[in-house]
Amino acid sequence: MKLTFLGTGTSTGVPSVGCDCETCLSNDPKDKRLRVSILIEHSGKTILVDTSIDFRQQALRAGIKYLDAVLITHAHVDHVFGLDDIRPLNFRYGAMPIYADEIAWTGLKQFFHYIFKPTHIGGGLPQLIPHTIVKNAPFCIGKDLEITPLEVIHGKLPVIAYRFNDFAYATDLNYISDETIDGLRDLDVLVLDCVRIKPHSTHLGLNEALEYIERIKPKRAFLTHLNHDIMYGRDKQLLPDNVQFGYDGLVVED
Numbered sequence: 055m056k057l058t059f060l061g062t063g064t065s066t067g068v069p070s071v072g073c074d075c076e077t078c079l080s081n082d083p084k085d086k087r088l089r090v091s092i093l094i095e096h097s098g099k100t101i102l103v104d105t106s107i108d109f110r111q112q113a114l115r116a117g118i119k120y121l122d123a124v125l126i127t128h129a130h131v132d133h134v135f136g137l138d139d140i141r142p143l144n145f146r147y148g149a150m151p152i153y154a155d156e157i158a159w160t161g162l163k164q165f166f167h168y169i170f171k172p173t174h175i176g177g178g179l180p181q182l183i184p185h186t187i188v189k190n191a192p193f194c195i196g197k198d199l200e201i202t203p204l205e206v207i208h209g210k211l212p213v214i215a216y217r218f219n220d221f222a223y224a225t226d227l228n229y230i231s232d233e234t235i236d237g238l239r240d241l242d243v244l245v246l247d248c249v250r251i252k253p254h255s256t257h258l259g260l261n262e263a264l265e266y267i268e269r270i271k272p273k274r275a276f277l278t279h280l281n282h283d284i285m286y287g288r289d290k291q292l293l294p295d296n297v298q299f300g301y302d303g304l305v306v307e308d
């Protein structure tokens with residue numbers, strides 16, 4: 055399994071527009087964060103999680119040439135507003151399978167109503183092959199990539215975390231149920247939300263993230279959805295040995 059962090063920033067990205075804080079002015083490339091998204095590659099399959107608002111830039115930067123599928127965690131702007139930019143892949147390869155739960159499909163149909171209206175005139179439309187996923191119901195893409203959607207809670211919104219064999223990606227959450235914790239047992243790699251050092255009402259703060267990592271016990275954990283309170287070089291010493299901050303371009307392989 056190969057996981058590439060395409061973006062590790064909170065909804066505003068880092069640097070944040072108009073901000074002169076130490077992190078936003080940092081020259082460390084690990085403090086430059088596009089909006090969160092990952093690429094999973096396994097057994098010849100390439101899967102994108104979320105078409106972030108920075109998808110075009112991320113795809114160019116990572117050299118994405120083909121995607122077997124897109125998985126959606128939830129329909130918040132930072133996670134889905136790059137959906138229109140899958141069109142160049144449609145032009146070359148045709149319609150793209152997109153997996154989302156019922157709640158996320160409702161949001162996608164509101165944001166991207168023109169895609170779903172047969173009356174739309176002019177302009178190339180993204181071509182989707184929609185799949186509706188259900189929590190705790192695994193599905194396969196290819197022969198040996200099993201994907202399990204797991205529910206986490208983001209304020210009041212149920213969001214889908216995805217398990218890929220022994221890797222899992224859980225962002226945009228402030229609560230994980232015991233049932234989902236059971237679904238996250240025996241992981242090699244867990245990518246987990248951590249928006250900032252202090253607690254937050256719809257995301258995990260650092261202590262809450264570390265407490266969940268203690269309970270879930272993955273071999274390695276990576277924190278993502280980081281805002282400008284977190285400066286990579288300064289704050290990495292706050293983390294235990296098996297945990298690190300993600301950064302754009304980081305590749306994790308088993």
Ligand SMILES: [Zn+2]
Nearest residue numbers: 065130132226
């Ligand atoms: Zn987000």
Ligand SMILES: [Zn+2]
Nearest residue numbers: 128130208226
């Ligand atoms: Zn969100």
